[in-house]
Structure formats: C-alpha cells, structure tokens
Amino acid sequence: xxxxxxxxxxxxxxxxxxxxxxxxxxxxxxxxxxxxxxxxxxxxxxxxxxxxxxxxxxxxxxxxxxxxxxxxxxxxxxxxxxxxxxxxxxxxxxxxxxxxxxxxxxxxxxxxxxxxxxxxxxxxxxxxxxxxxxxxxx
Amino acid sequence: xxxxxxxxxxxxxxxxxxxxxxxxxxxxxxxxxxxxxxxxxxxxxxxxxxxxxxxxxxxxxxxxxxxxxxxxxxxxxxxxxxxxxxxxxxxxxxxxxxxxxxxxxxxxxxxxxxxxxxxxxxxxxxxxxxxxxxxxxx
Amino acid sequence: xxxxxxxxxxxxxxxxxxxxxxxxxxxxxxxxxxxxxxxxxxxxxxxxxxxxxxxxxxxxxxxxxxxxxxxxxxxxxxxxxxxxxxxxxxxxxxxxxxxxxxxxxxxxxxxxxxxxxxxxxxxxxxxxxxxxxxxxxxxxxxxxxxxxxxxxxxxxxxxxxxxxxxxxxxxxxxxxxxxxxxxxxxxxxxxxxxxxxxxxxxxxxxxxxxxxxxxxxxxxxxxxxxxxxxxxxxxxxxxxxxxxxxxxxxxxxxxxxxxxxxxxxxxxxxxxxxxxxxxxxxxx
Numbered sequence: 001x002x003x004x005x006x007x008x009x010x011x012x013x014x015x016x017x018x019x020x021x022x023x024x025x026x027x028x029x030x031x032x033x034x035x036x037x038x039x040x041x042x043x044x045x046x047x048x049x050x051x052x053x054x055x056x057x058x059x060x061x062x063x064x065x066x067x068x069x070x071x072x073x074x075x076x077x078x079x080x081x082x083x084x085x086x087x088x089x090x091x092x093x094x095x096x097x098x099x100x101x102x103x104x105x106x107x108x109x110x111x112x113x114x115x116x117x118x119x120x121x122x123x124x125x126x127x128x129x130x131x132x133x134x135x136x137x138x
Numbered sequence: 139x140x141x142x143x144x145x146x147x148x149x150x151x152x153x154x155x156x157x158x159x160x161x162x163x164x165x166x167x168x169x170x171x172x173x174x175x176x177x178x179x180x181x182x183x184x185x186x187x188x189x190x191x192x193x194x195x196x197x198x199x200x201x202x203x204x205x206x207x208x209x210x211x212x213x214x215x216x217x218x219x220x221x222x223x224x225x226x227x228x229x230x231x232x233x234x235x236x237x238x239x240x241x242x243x244x245x246x247x248x249x250x251x252x253x254x255x256x257x258x259x260x261x262x263x264x265x266x267x268x269x270x271x272x273x274x275x276x
Numbered sequence: 277x278x279x280x281x282x283x284x285x286x287x288x289x290x291x292x293x294x295x296x297x298x299x300x301x302x303x304x305x306x307x308x309x310x311x312x313x314x315x316x317x318x319x320x321x322x323x324x325x326x327x328x329x330x331x332x333x334x335x336x337x338x339x340x341x342x343x344x345x346x347x348x349x350x351x352x353x354x355x356x357x358x359x360x361x362x363x364x365x366x367x368x369x370x371x372x373x374x375x376x377x378x379x380x381x382x383x384x385x386x387x388x389x390x391x392x393x394x395x396x397x398x399x400x401x402x403x404x405x406x407x408x409x410x411x412x413x414x415x416x417x418x419x420x421x422x423x424x425x426x427x428x429x430x431x432x433x434x435x436x437x438x439x440x441x442x443x444x445x446x447x448x449x450x451x452x453x454x455x456x457x458x459x460x461x462x463x464x465x466x467x468x469x470x471x472x473x474x475x476x477x478x479x480x481x482x483x484x485x486x487x488x489x490x491x492x493x494x495x496x497x498x499x500x501x502x503x504x505x506x507x508x509x510x511x512x513x514x515x516x517x518x519x520x521x522x523x524x525x526x527x528x529x530x531x532x533x534x535x536x537x538x539x540x541x542x543x544x545x546x547x548x549x550x551x552x553x554x555x556x557x558x559x560x
Contacts, residue, residue: 020162022155023191054162054180056187057246080504084464085180087499093184093249094235102504104471109504177461276454 004029006036012044012113013037013075014106018051026062033066037073044113045070048106050081060095067100076116078102080109145171147205152193152219161190161202165217168204172213174275182215182273185250189219189269192246197221197267207272214255214274222266229261278401281337287398288334290390291327298380299323305376310369322359322373326352341404350408357409361416370413374406433459435466442474442543443467444536448481456492463496467505474546475500476539480511490525497530508532510539 002025007014013036015029033045047063049055055063067077080103090097103109148168150161165186169179186202193200200221207216226232235248251257256272279287291298303320310319329352330338338346341353353374360370378399384390433455438444443466445459463475477493479485485493497507510533512520520527533539 020159022159024155053166054184054187056184056191057249058187058191078504082503083180084461084468084499084503085177087464087502088177088460088495089180089184089253090502091495091499092181092252093188094252095249096498097502102502104467104473104504108471108473177457 001025001028003032006032008036008040008042011040011042012046012110013040013042014046014048016048016051021059023058026059030062030066030069034069034073037070037075043075043117044110045075045077046106046109046113047077047079048081048109049079049086050083050105052086053083055082055086055090055095057093057095060090060097063100064097076101076113078109078112080104080106145206147203149201149203151199151201152190152221153199154194158187158190158194162187164202164204165215168206168215169273172206172215172275174215174273178273178276181253182217182271185253185271185273186217188246188250189217189271192269193219193221193223193267196226197223199223200266209274212275214272216270216272219269219271220266221268225263225265225267226259226261227263229259233259278341278404279339279397281339283394283397284334284338284401286394287338287401288331290384290394291331291334294384294389295327295331298377298384299327301380301383302327302376305379306373309372309376310365313365314363322356326356326374338401341401341408349405353405353409354412357412358416361413361420367410367413371406371410374402374409377402433462435462437466437470437472438476438540439544441470441472441547442476442540443470443472444476444478444540446478446481446536450484451482451489451492453488453492456489460492460496460499464499464503467500467503473505474543475505475507476536476543477507477509478511478536478539479509479516480513480536482511482516485516485519487523487525490520490523494525494527494530506531508539508542510534510536 001022002019004015004017004019004021004025006029007016013033015033017029019025021029036042037045045066047066052059063077063079067079070077078101079097082102101112103112145168148164150164151157152161162183166179166183169182174182190202193202197219198221200219200223203218203220205216207214231237233248233251237248238246247259250271254271254273256270258270259267260269261267299320302323303316306319306323307314307316326349329349333346333349336345338349340346341350356373357370360373381390381395381398381402385392385395433445433447435443435445443463445463447459451459463477466472467475477496479493482489493509497509500507508531509527512532512534531539531542533542
C-alpha cells in the first residue's frame, strides 16, 4: 500500500496528496497525521489536494475527521487547492465539508493558520505583528 | 471514432480497496476518450467511486462493467455495478440523503444518483444488487 | 431495400448511356428551383459528381442508400447537403437538388428510353437519397446553431479582475441552466488562476431569477467556499428580491449588496479592517 508523506515546515505539517488514494491509504494518513501532530507539537496542518481529481464522500469524511482530531490536539487544519470541478461535484454530491477551513493555495493556507494563531495568542506576539492577520474572528 | 483507444466494454472485478481505485481509473480513461467535459468526468468518476465502494462494502464485492453508449446524437459512458450480496430491503430509505448502515455519510447512493444523467437500480433481497448509471456528453 | 441488383444495374446503365442529357436536364431543373442563387457551372459540377457516384456504385449494386457499398454516394450527398445548409438554402431547396432527377427520369420514360416499372423503382431510391440529404441538412444546421450558442455563451460571460484579489462577473441577460453552469465553472477557474479569495457576482443585468437560477448561484457560492473563496452577490433588483422571498429561496449567510460598488467597498473593508488593525498593533 502506498503512503502519503507528511512534511514538517516550521510548526506546520504539510500533506500534499499526489496519488489516487485507496480507502486504506486515507485511513493510514489520518492516523499518521494524529501521531505527527502530537510528536512534533505542530499548530497547523495544511492538506494540499491540488493533485486530486476527485474527492468522494470517503475522502471528504477523512478530511473532516482530520480537522476535528487536529482541533482536539490544538492544531488548525486548512484544506487547500481544491479544483473547481471537484468543488462543483462536492456541492452536487451534497457534501459540505462542515468544520473544514479552506484556502485557494498553500500560501494562503499558511496565512490563514498564522492569522488564527495570532488571534489566539494575542497582540503581544512579535511575530504576529509582522505577518498580518485575516479577520478570522469576525 | 477516437483512433487508438479501444472503446469496447471493459470489466473490473471489485474485491478490494485497490479495485475501487482501479474502477475510478478505468472510468476516467473511458470518460476522457468519449470527451466528457472536465466537470462531467469528475462527477462520473466520483459517482463510480461511491458505487464501487458500496459494491465492496454492502454487496461483499462484485464487478463493474464500463462501456461507451451512443444514442445517435451524442455519446456517453455507462457503468454497471453488480454484486451477489444481500440486496437492499428498503430502496426508498437507501436512496435518502444521510441514511447509512455502514457507518459512512449516507451520501453514496443518493449522491451518486445526483451526479449522473441516468440511474437505475435493481435489487432483490438475498440475491444481489445491480446499479446502472449513464453520463452523456453535452 | 429500394432496388434489386438488376434494377440498380439498369439504373447505372441508363445514367451512363444518357449521361450528357441527364446531367444537362438535371442541372437545369435544379437551377430553376434555386433561381440563380448558385451558378450553373457550380451546380453542374455538383450534379456531375452525384451522377458519377451513382453510376459507379450502381454498377456494383446501389440497392439501398444506407448499405455499406453506397458510402461513396452518401459522401457526395452529405457534402452537397452540408454546402446548401451553410449557404443558407432551405431544406426544400436542398432536397429538390436530388428530387430533380425524378423529373429527368420521367422525361426519359416519355421518350421511351426507360420502362415505367423501372422509373417507379428508381424513384424509391431517389426518395431514400432525398431523405438522407434532409437528415444531413438538419444535422448541419443543428451543428451551426450549437456553435453559435456556444459563441454567444463565450461572449456573454466575462470574468474580470477588478481589484487585487477580487474578481467580478457582471451577468447580463437571461440565465438558463447551461449558461449558469458555464459562468460557475469559469468564475471558479478564475479564482484559482488569479489566486483571488473574493468574487462578486453582479446580477444587475439579469431580468428575472427563478428557482433554478437561484440554485445555480447558490451552488457557485458554496463551491467557491469549498475552494477557500468568498462570494458576494450584488445588484439584486427589487422585483428579484421579491421573487426570491416569494419562492422561499434561502440565501442564508451569503453577503448581498445593492450595487457592484457597494460590494467592492464591502470586500475592501474586509481587507481594510485587517490593515487598520495591524496599524493599531504597531502603534501599541
């Protein structure tokens, strides 16, 4: 069975799904991520699905579960790079991906995580003042 | 006729996780050969993924047959999923959004039906289920 | 089957034997029906081509227009028919180019060059040929209409970038299901291409909104959200607002603004709040 690699960049875990995952691969990724979040103390998870040409209900559920698990472990999950055709299909399928935050690309996803952290940590954080913040609390 | 692409019917057994991936890939190849639009390809492959998984989980495995159809005006892709599993006792209920017996999201059947142009299901308790879906090019 | 092998052979023989007279009369009858809108020379070439293919295939057995052997005849008929359709001739004017051969055969019968029984059989084949022409004609016209509809679609759905990170689609005219779908796909693709997290859908130019159109707009907004972008709908006219409420369509938490300008201001404020806050922090 193939495995999806999990990369660590700063305090963010980056998962770029490049293969057509079998259900088992998806479940394994979910488990791997939970372990890596705890092991690395990461505060953010970015799942890049640019290369996925479909997202069915199983993968959709996996994404939701990852978001929920990471929230419990104090990490923010952002799904990035969803293709238009995939988004249209998900709407038609009736899958709303509730509770999942999304961004157009990896860069915007990182901004979103940084902004959320900053809001959580308050104005004293020197790093936060530099990187800017989206109005996520609004 | 598309040169170099064999458009005859193709069968794929569904007996494992990996077979669900193979069904997706087979359906995509045929959908591309018939020149479905990108969104329609995505919808059809997503529907096939849901139905192949159903065949595996609820039908205890079976097979999928993918063929090219032509109604004189346009071409399309037809997929037949057949299993010899327990069948579906209450079809109306099974086609309701959110109804599930397998721990999924309950969007497999109802969602797949919304993603295709034609959807036909025949099921006999104790004998099995046969689902035929068709997507036409526009 | 229209003709027997023997009849087909006799037809080929007849056409070959009286070649000059048949082509001449056939061209004249067609020319009269088209009232000079195609030159005699051009018509003559078309008739000659058809005449030649009928003799060639006829000698081997032109029993049925749909048969495999008749491919050559079908090709010539299709070409003629497509040409007529593109040049704007009517279906009748197209079919007459084939049916004119009946007149010629009748004249040959009058002069005793062909038996009446054969003429009746040949006419059945000519009817088949006419029908085939008619079908090709309709197909060509349908193709033309489809092409034009597509061109219209292209013309009528621009997606423009109006600010850094903001794209807008000004919708003008009636939105049917097909067009709504094109707009939806194009808007979402532009969001990806330009990396814009905001989209404004302006419906000032849309005369009416029914449930289906509203559904399409709602789906677009939801799809954009799944991709990580926000949509604002602007230019909702009073009547449309009334329809939306009367139809019981829920726009939920989707931002709606009176005009495109308001929508842009709204987006800029979203990003503006961000800058203001940052400044406040720097000062602190």
